[in-house]
Amino acid sequence: MERFATFALVAGILFFAFGTFWQAVAPWLTLRGIPMKSMDEVAREVPPEFYMLANQYPEEFKKYFGEPNERSFKEALELGKKVYIAEACWHCHTQQVRPVSNEEFRFGRVSYPSEYANAMQLPQLLGTRRVGPDLMRESGRHSNDWHMAHFKNPPAVTPGSVMPSYPWFFDEKGRPNKKGLAMVAYMQWLGSWERKPMYALKGGE
Amino acid sequence: MERDDLVYRPLVIAHIIAALVYFGLVLLGGLAYSLQFLGKYPFPGIEFLSPGRVRMLHTNGAVYGFITNGFVAGLYWAVPRLTGYKVLNERLLGWFMFWALQAAVVATAVGLLAGFAQAVEWGETPIFVDPFVVVWLLLALVQFATPIYRHGKERSLYASNWYFIAGLIWIPMVYIMGNYFPQFFVPGIAGAAITGTWIHDAVGLYVTPIGWGLMYYFVPLLLRKPIWSHALSLLGFWGLAFFYPLQGVHHYLWSPIPMYAQYAAVFSTLALELAVVTVIVNFFMTLRGSGEVLKQSIPLRWMMIGIVNYAITCLQCAIQVLLTTQKVIHFTDWVVGHAHLIMFGVFGFWILGFFSYLWPRLMGREVYSRALDEWAFWLITIGVETMWVDLISGGLVQGFTWWGLNPWMDSVRFSIPFWFVRTITGLMIIAGFILYVYNIYMTSRKETAVAFQPQEA
């Protein structure tokens, strides 16, 4: 009996190991060759909207982030991701465009592995539920002001929207606070790498 | 020793009460979040009660608060009676584990509301709570594996014990994998593969084996006859052990995860149907000839409806996992309907079933009101079944609206009637829950004690 029990235990662990290998370790090995970008590398490509934010909300931007540059962009992205997780935006929005169901017509280019190989996807935010639209190609789809108004009161911008309002992204005067600025920066970053030509705007580079 | 003396009752009672308290909170959280979809969220503009945070409270409360406490209550009753040995230690380890579990659940709830969620579905438990959960899981393993091990040295194990042992060994490994690797080491797509494996293993290698194990104990006990086929139950066990860990990626079909992992997930999900069928057949063949009992015994009815729901969910699963179906239903309310039927309609029902069987025995009192029990049963059952039909229909509408490239808001607007029905069914479930708890409370308050026959296990 004891022999059989030991055998069964070992078999159970082996099954588990096999399943885990095929479903979790093998994809990891397959994708291992894609270089992983750190936060510093991610923040090196600042989308133009971040500079616009500094123009549109100069006082607030100065107070919370100082100058619009790679360093402050990194800070904004980190905070934006933190809030995105804390508010469970990822339970209503996905970050993956599938190759089916006409999604490339609605959202843009189908997602590919290398755009996830960075510290902003640690932990990954692909999502499994879509109440609102996918956000993987959000950058540039709406203006900064649109996002601000939307976070303050979504149904006022999109009648009938069921997205919650986020008044704590704003101060008493209704101007964005650090969280508000960071969220918009994050939204304008998502998918910005798919619209590279716009970067010409960035200080004539 | 009498089998009855092996069970340390205060712990069973404490875990039942804790499970019901969290169950109530889970229902209220679900209701509140469902009101967000109707534009009537009850706490707008309050940061701590932001709808997204309440959603995570809802799902985590369901697994860690309600289901885990319920399972532990069941284990404290079933394991000693099945094995003839007491658990490792009741008064110290038992109570310590009880309070540690409640502390972990409360810390999770506070952490989620305060904005420290971890972006791992079903593992939103804040990162600083995770190590304690792992320690707790290891304690649970030694607590319940000890009697099973002692028993196993003398006799061959009954199917339930196989399930318990396996579930308790798997879950700490799975928990560590799911909560740490995607968070710290593995970004993006490979991280998603690991997360998917974790989401599915949490259901398949923890909730499912413990739930099945408990049913293999309680259903024959209530029917007073042995399980139809022991061989079939072991076949089911090995089917589960082999195919379940292979399915994780089916939560991310059509994502950029390598296709071989996706195909394997689809294949093994279909193969798992075989294991599931063994369980369903086994229970129905055990029931055969004793259908009458269903009329009298409400606990048995909860369990059998749970098994019917199990059959439905698994059939649904075989359909929804196909890559073709996924094009439409992925990301929609269809999946939410599926999740409620399996987590609540199956495991929740099983738990409510053995609670209502155990409670009179724990209290030594007759059930307070049969009528209340009937009402609770039918309100919750009709509520959950309607919610399921409603959400999978809503999911299809959403999926086809997206595919048809309608403006996004169409999919929201077309869903409103479905979301409205969901809230109504939620109210029905809450009404049933109130009756259920009231009945339990009044049962414990009854004056006259009755002696129950110590049941043979």
Ligand code: HEM
């Ligand atoms: C009053 C009854 C309930 C109501 C109104 C309710 C409502 C909800 C809502 C609105 C969601 C979010 C769906 C979305 O993101 O679109 C949800 C998710 C979920 N609920 Fe409930 N719920 C109820 C009871 C329960 C119970 C009792 C359980 C488990 C025992 C449960 C388990 C879940 C799970 C696992 C999810 C996640 C689904 C997914 O991500 O696919 N719910 N619920």
